[in-house]
Amino acid sequence: MKTFAQLATPLRDHFKPTRSKIAEIYRFHSAGLQQGQSIADFVRELKKKLAGTCEFTNEQLNDNLRFFVDYVHNMSSRNSCQKKLPSKEQ
Numbered sequence: 001m002k003t004f005a006q007l008a009t010p011l012r013d014h015f016k017p018t019r020s021k022i023a024e025i026y027r028f029h030s031a032g033l034q035q036g037q038s039i040a041d042f043v044r045e046l047k048k049k050l051a052g053t054c055e056f057t058n059e060q061l062n063d064n065l066r067f068f069v070d071y072v073h074n075m076s077s078r079n080s081c082q083k084k085l086p087s088k089e090q
Contacts, residue, residue: 029064042068043065043069
């Protein structure tokens, strides 16, 4: 006679939803740097929480992370420039 655990395990495995690779990549690319979060922490979080479900190769992961770091750097540079520009009211 089988135990409940022996019966339940195959059922859980069968009905366990599989994640869509496309949806996981979208989640990865939708991630954003939180205010006050360092780039190193952001990259660590991307690697730890999101990249594993995307099934990236090491090269793809590095390319995607490089894109994010460049994007964040460009956005912070743009914000710095906008703060230095005089407003229309001046």
